[in-house]
């Protein structure tokens with residue numbers, strides 16, 4: 001089982017540099033909020049009830065977007081700095097012993113392995129804990145790690161408080177700390193807001209602990225990309241790119257072919273089975289699940305969809321909260337608006353829109369149709385231009401089309417209406433009444449042909465006024 005680890009995640013700030021009305025940790029990268037990413041990483045080293053997120057700015061929205069059940073929250077009503085934020089979590093911390101991991105809420109790229117590494121990092125019996133550091137070519141904005149002559153970390157100085165000499169230090173604090181919990185709570189009261197920002201800096205704990213004989217060790221990590229803290233939207237875009245690359249690589253290693261992987265947008269929660277092909281410029285969002293041996297062609301945007309094995313989704317299909325069963329094919333240019341179920345071997349073709357509709361197995365709607373609030377049986381043919389009139393301006397009504405029905409092209413089905421099994425609807429019909437089993441329904445004006453009429457018209461017109469060329 002996990003050792004006695006409590007995790008405090010600092011997520012109360014607004015994030016001024018984002019220039020947003022939305023709290024920084026609510027911004028999304030890789031298909032999820034910054035905070036959800038970090039909570040998920042923390043779950044690898046601590047049980048949910050030992051994870052405390054310190055929230056403040058837009059606390060309610062932040063609480064609601066956290067998708068991990070069981071984690072706890074503490075509120076920091078005034079933003080007085082990172083040390084003050086940890087102090088706000090004091091009440092929620094159950095034990096004063098063990099290890100206290102403190103994580104900045106704006107570091108979504110952190111890998112669980114790095115959290116484990118800092119927990120496992122051994123550093124002398126009297127040590128106050130450990131911090132993760134890295135060396136940056138451009139350390140601007142980060143807290144600099146100050147070391148003694150013997151290499152011991154003596155302090156972290158923030159950008160605003162650093163001397164010109166200290167600003168040249170390239171080793172920075174990444175915002176990932178492990179403290180001996182007992183020592184931490186003993187000394188946290190000594191942090192004072194005596195810096196240009198007037199904040200209680202958590203980073204001051206490093207110097208305080210060192211002065212009291214409990215220096216903090218530094219775990220220097222080479223791959224600094226994982227430790228990127230998001231302060232601006234430029235960094236947000238970079239984090240998004242890194243997370244999506246990671247996801248695409250993970251899928252490719254599990255047997256999915258991705259063409260031009262740098263052009264696809266696949267959210268972290270998406271699953272794809274082996275031997276499926278994802279073409280360029282595809283977006284797979286939310287909780288989309290795709291089976292094995294599928295083809296998702298270029299330009300498709302699927303959100304929260306369930307796609308079974310062997311399905312072909314041709315180019316430029318837009319689908320949301322819908323399911324497509326085995327060996328069905330959809331597209332090109334189809335829209336599954338919401339709540340669509342396409343049965344096994346069914347086919348939905350170009351410029352067909354469906355909403356809250358089940359299309360039974362083997363049924364086809366190949367071209368230009370709108371099918372809304374419909375229950376369509378098996379082996380039904382929906383002709384080009386078929387429209388369900390499901391809305392009377394006030395309410396939505398159901399259309400029921402039973403097995404084996406043939407709906408001729410350009411039919412208008414005025415709901416509520418039922419076309420019983422095996423019925424045949426003549427092309428161009430406006431169907432307002434139910435159709436019985438195996439019946440032909442013809443709902444259009446009969447055609448009248450007048451022999452010689454057109455010729456006669458041409459002749460009379462020619463006599464009246466010669467046509468100018």
Ligand code: UD1
Nearest residue numbers: 010011012013079080081082085105106142143173175229
């Ligand atoms: C912080 C570190 C800095 C480090 C950098 C790494 C301090 C003082 N500095 O700087 O050494 O190099 O992270 O990315 O800690 N927060 C609160 N309450 C507050 C203030 C902040 O919850 O009162 C939260 C923020 O929401 C954020 C995190 O703490 O998630 C870090 O705050 P931020 O303002 O981004 O700190 P940095 O200036 O980046």
Ligand code: CA
Nearest residue numbers: 106229230231
């Ligand atoms: Ca930051």
